[in-house]
Amino acid sequence: MDLRSLLRPASQLVGPLRHLAAASSSPSSSSALLLVPLISTRGHKTTARTKRSLKMAPHDSFLPSRSAAFPAADQIIYNPPASEASPEHTPFIFLPRNDPRRLAILRLRNNNNNNNNSTFSDPSQPSSSSSSSSSSAEAAAAGDGELPPEMRYKRRQPKYNLTKEHIDEMRRLRAEDPLTWSVQRLARKFECSTVFVQMAAPAPEEHLRWLRAKMERKKERWGPIRTAAREDRKRRAEMLYRGEL
Amino acid sequence: MKRIRPSRWSGQLLQARRGAGIPAARTPLCLAVRCQSTSSVPASDSSTLDSSSSSSASSPPAPPLPAPSFDRAPQSAKLAALHARLSLSKKIPLQTLARALVTPSADANPNFNNANLAYLGSTIINFHVYEYLVCKWPRLPMAILYEALRAYAGDESLQQVARRWGVEAAAAPGEEVDPGLLQWKAGESNVVNTRWGYIRSEAAKGKAWRRGLSSRVVLDSDFGDQVSSTSSSGASDSERLEYNTLQSEAFGSVVQAVIGAIYTHCGRDEAKAFVKSHILSRELDPSRLFQFKLPTRELAMLCAREGFEPPVARLESETGRLSRTPVYVVGIYSGKEKLGEGTGASLDVARRKACMTSLKAWYLYSPGNKVRVPSDMMEPGAKPWTAPHIDIGEII
Numbered sequence: 001m002d003l004r005s006l007l008r009p010a011s012q013l014v015g016p017l018r019h020l021a022a023a024s025s026s027p028s029s030s031s032a033l034l035l036v037p038l039i040s041t042r043g044h045k046t047t048a049r050t051k052r053s054l055k056m057a058p059h060d061s062f063l064p065s066r067s068a069a070f071p072a073a074d075q076i077i078y079n080p081p082a083s084e085a086s087p088e089h090t091p092f093i094f095l096p097r098n099d100p101r102r103l104a105i106l107r108l109r110n111n112n113n114n115n116n117n118s119t120f121s122d123p124s125q126p127s128s129s130s131s132s133s134s135s136s137a138e139a140a141a142a143g144d145g146e147l148p149p150e151m152r153y154k155r156r157q158p159k160y161n162l163t164k165e166h167i168d169e170m171r172r173l174r175a176e177d178p179l180t181w182s183v184q185r186l187a188r189k190f191e192c193s194t195v196f197v198q199m200a201a202p203a204p205e206e207h208l209r210w211l212r213a214k215m216e217r218k219k220e221r222w223g224p225i226r227t228a229a230r231e232d233r234k235r236r237a238e239m240l241y242r243g244e245l
Numbered sequence: 246m247k248r249i250r251p252s253r254w255s256g257q258l259l260q261a262r263r264g265a266g267i268p269a270a271r272t273p274l275c276l277a278v279r280c281q282s283t284s285s286v287p288a289s290d291s292s293t294l295d296s297s298s299s300s301s302a303s304s305p306p307a308p309p310l311p312a313p314s315f316d317r318a319p320q321s322a323k324l325a326a327l328h329a330r331l332s333l334s335k336k337i338p339l340q341t342l343a344r345a346l347v348t349p350s351a352d353a354n355p356n357f358n359n360a361n362l363a364y365l366g367s368t369i370i371n372f373h374v375y376e377y378l379v380c381k382w383p384r385l386p387m388a389i390l391y392e393a394l395r396a397y398a399g400d401e402s403l404q405q406v407a408r409r410w411g412v413e414a415a416a417a418p419g420e421e422v423d424p425g426l427l428q429w430k431a432g433e434s435n436v437v438n439t440r441w442g443y444i445r446s447e448a449a450k451g452k453a454w455r456r457g458l459s460s461r462v463v464l465d466s467d468f469g470d471q472v473s474s475t476s477s478s479g480a481s482d483s484e485r486l487e488y489n490t491l492q493s494e495a496f497g498s499v500v501q502a503v504i505g506a507i508y509t510h511c512g513r514d515e516a517k518a519f520v521k522s523h524i525l526s527r528e529l530d531p532s533r534l535f536q537f538k539l540p541t542r543e544l545a546m547l548c549a550r551e552g553f554e555p556p557v558a559r560l561e562s563e564t565g566r567l568s569r570t571p572v573y574v575v576g577i578y579s580g581k582e583k584l585g586e587g588t589g590a591s592l593d594v595a596r597r598k599a600c601m602t603s604l605k606a607w608y609l610y611s612p613g614n615k616v617r618v619p620s621d622m623m624e625p626g627a628k629p630w631t632a633p634h635i636d637i638g639e640i641i
Contacts, residue, residue, distance in 0.1 A: 085586035087532050087605035093553055093582045094607050096634050147578065148559040151592060156545065240597060241537045 159191065166190055167200050174201040310420040312352040312428045318343035323413075323425020330411060331503070336510045343424040345502035348495045351418035351428035359502035366505030370398045371467045373520045373620065380616040382531060384608050384636040387458050391469040392534050397524055399468065400490070403497030406523060412499055414492075429495035431488050500524075517620060532605050540600040544577065544584075547607060547640045554580040556603070558596045561586065575599045610634075 095102040162170075170190055173181040174197075186201065187194045203211075222230075239245045318324055318339040328342055345359045352358045374397045378390060385393065396402060407427075418428035461469040500523075508516040537543065544556050556577050565571040575595040577584045585606055587598030612634055622630055 084588065085602050087585075087602055087609050088611075090606055090610045091582060091584050091603070093579060094584070094610060096610070098634070099612065147581065148561045148576065151558045151560050151575065151596065153558065153593075153596065155541075240594060241540070241601070243533065243535060243601065245594070245598075 156193070162190060162192060162196075170197065171201040174203060178203045178207040310352075311354075312347045312357065312418050313343070313420055313422050313424040315340040315343055315357075315424070318424050321423055321425040323423055327411065327425060333503075333507065334511050334515065337506055338510075341506045341510065342503070345499055345506055346412070346424065346427050347418075348427070348429040348498055350430050350491070350495060359498055362502035362505035362509070363498040364501075364505070365508060366501030366503065367398070367467075369504055369508055369516050370403075370501060370520055370524060373517060373618075374398045374525065376618040376620060377525055377616075380612075380618050380633045382609055382611055383634045384610050385531065386608060386639045387462060388469075389531065389534050389608070391461070393529060393531055395468050396529050396534075397527065400493040400497035402527070403500040403524075404493040406527075407496040407499045410500075412496065414495070427495060427499060429492075431491045513623065532609055535601070535605060535608070537601055537604065540597055540604055543640050544600045544603055547604070548579055550640065553582075556584060556600070558599065560592070577603045 090101075092102070092105050095105075170186055174186065183194045183197045186197045190197070202208075219227075236245065321339070321343070324339050324342055324346075328337070328339060333342070341362075344357065345362055347358045349355075349358045349360045355361060371394065374394055378385065378393050378397075382393075412427050415422045415426035415428055418430055422428065458469075465471055504516055504519060507519050548554065548556050556579050559576050559578055561574045561576045563571065563573045571590060572588055573590075573592055573595040574586065574588050575592070575598075576586045577596075577599045585599050585601075585603030587595050587600070587602050589595030589598050616633065617631070619630075621627055
C-alpha cells in the first residue's frame with residue numbers, strides 16, 4: 001500500500017510528458033520509447049467499475065441520530081437495524097472530559113436543539129447562547145415525557161428516618177422475641193428495608209441456627225425435580241452473569 | 246491432533262539416560278565447557294569418575310549429548326525453513342534459532358538451552374502487551390487485565406503461535422534428533438527458574454490464607470499467578486504438573502526465545518515489530534472475559550461514585566407478554582442519558598443484562614483503535630507525548 005501511494009505521484013508526473021510526446025507526433029521514436037511509463041497503472045474501466053461508481057454517501061436514515069436519548073416513537077425506519085446493544089459504544093456520560101467524542105456529541109446535540117427551536121418558534125431568529133440554553137431547558141422538559149416508562153422493581157430508596165433510639169428499640173424487640181418480631185415485621189414497623197434490619201438488628205445465634213435447621217428440613221423434603229430445578233436456576237444465573245445467555 | 250501418552254511409552258524411553266545427570270549437576274553460574282569430540286574428556290568430569298574405569302578404558306565413550314549439537318544447525322532443512330518462514334533477519338544465525346528450540350527439560354545446561362532467551366523474550370512480550378492493553382482499554386479491572394495478558398502472552402496462546410509457525414516436537418530429545426525439532430520431554434522439572442516473584446511466608450498456610458488482588462499486583466508473577474516454591478520435592482512437583490501445561494510451556498518458550506533472539510541480534514525496534522505482527526495481531530474480545538456477581542449493585546455504586554444520577558431501568562419495548570416466549574427490551578437510564586440496553590425473556594433477566602451491558606460499556610471505554618503506547622516514543626522523530634487516559638480504578 002505504501003509503495004503504491006509513493007508511486008502514484010511519479011506516474012502522474014510521467015503522464016503529461018507522455019501526452020506531450022504524443023502531441024508532437026514524435027519525430028524521434030527513441031524519445032517516445034523513453035517515455036513509456038515504468039509503472040503499470042490500473043485502467044479507467046476497472047477503477048471506475050469497482051471503486052468510483054460504488055463510492056456513494058449513505059442515506060441519511062443510515063446515520064444514527066444522537067439528538068434524542070432514544071429514537072422517537074413515530075419512527076418507522078430503523079437504520080442501523082435493531083441489534084443487540086454493543087458495549088463498544090460508550091454512552092455519552094461515560095466518556096472522559098477530554099475525549100473528542102464528547103465534544104462532537106455535544107455540538108451535534110446543540111445543533112439539533114437549535115434547529116428544532118428555530119422550526120418551532122421563529123426561523124429567522126439566529127441561534128445564540130440564550131436561545132440554546134432555553135432550547136436545552138425545553139428539551140429537558142420534553143425529555144421526561146419522551147422517556148419510556150420506569151420499571152417497578154425493588155431498589156434502594158434511602159429515607160434516613162431512623163434515629164439511635166429507633167435502632168435500640170429494634171434490637172430490643174428482636175432480642176426479646178425473634179419469632180414474633182421477624183425481619184419483615186420490623187421493617188414494616190420502622191419503615192425501612194429488610195436489609196437494614198438484618199444489618200442493624202441481627203437475630204441471636206440460636207435463632208439463626210434454628211432457622212437454618214428448619215431450612216435444611218425443608219430441603220430434605222424436596223424431590224429430585226425441585227432440587228434439579230433449583231440447581232439449574234443457579235447455573236442459569238451464573239451463565240447469565242458470564243454473558244453466555 | 247496426535248496425542249502423546251507418556252504412560253504408555255516403553256521402559257526404554259522412560260529410563261534415565263546415562264549422561265543426563267552430568268549437565269544437570271553443574272551449577273548455572275559456573276562456566277560449562279562441553280567437549281564435542283569423543284577423544285578428550287574435561288578434567289572436572291574425569292576427576293569425578295572412579296579411578297578403575299578411567300585407567301582401564303583408554304578412550305571411554307563420551308555420554309550422548311542431551312540435545313543435538315549446534316554444529317548441525319546449518320545442515321537442518323527444518324531450521325532454515327523456519328528462519329525463512331518467520332522472515333527473520335540475516336543477523337540471527339541458525340545456531341541461535343536451534344538453541345531457541347532446546348528447552349530446559351531436554352538440556353538442563355543454561356549455556357545450551359533457551360531459558361535465558363525465553364526469559365528475555367517474555368519480558369519484551371509482556372511489556373508490549375501490557376502497554377497496549379493499558380492504553381487501549383484504560384478502565385479494565387485488574388483481574389480482566391491479567392486474563393487479557395494471558396490471552397495474548399500466556400503459554401497456551403504462545404503454543405498456538407508456535408504451532409502456526411510450524412514448530413514440531415521431537416518424539417524424545419537426543420543428540421541424533423534433527424535440530425529443527427522442539428526438544429522437550431514431560432516430567433522433568435525446570436532447573437532454571439524463569440518466573441520471578443516473591444514467595445510469601447503466608448503461602449505455607451495453604452488454601453486458608455486469603456489472597457487478594459492487590460497482593461497479586463505486588464507480589465506475584467506477570468500474570469498474577471502465585472509463584473510456587475521450588476524447594477518442594479521434585480517428584481510430587483512433576484506429578485502435579487499436567488502434561489498439557491508442560492507442553493504449552495515448552496512450545497511457548499520457543500516463541501519467547503525467538504523474540505529474545507531478535508532483541509539480542511537485531512534490537513528493540515525489530516523485536517517490537519515482531520511482537521506486534523505475531524502476538525498483538527491476534528484478536529481478543531475483552532467483553533467476553535467478564536463475569537459479574539451483582540451487576541445492578543455495581544452499576545448503582547458506579548453512578549454514585551462518578552456523581553451521575555442513580556440508574557433507573559425503563560421498559561423500552563416488549564412483545565408477547567402473555568405468550569410462551571416473551572421478549573423484553575430494557576434500557577438503563579441515568580437521568581436522561583441511556584447507559585445500556587438488554588433483552589431477555591423475563592423482566593428481571595433483561596434488566597440484569599442491561600446492567601451488565603452498561604458496566605461493560607464503562608469498563609471497555611477505549612480512546613480509539615490507534616492508541617499510542619509509551620514505546621512509540623523511542624522511534625526517531627516521534628511526535629510529543631500526550632498522556633493517555635488514566636482511570637481512577639475499579640468500582641468494587
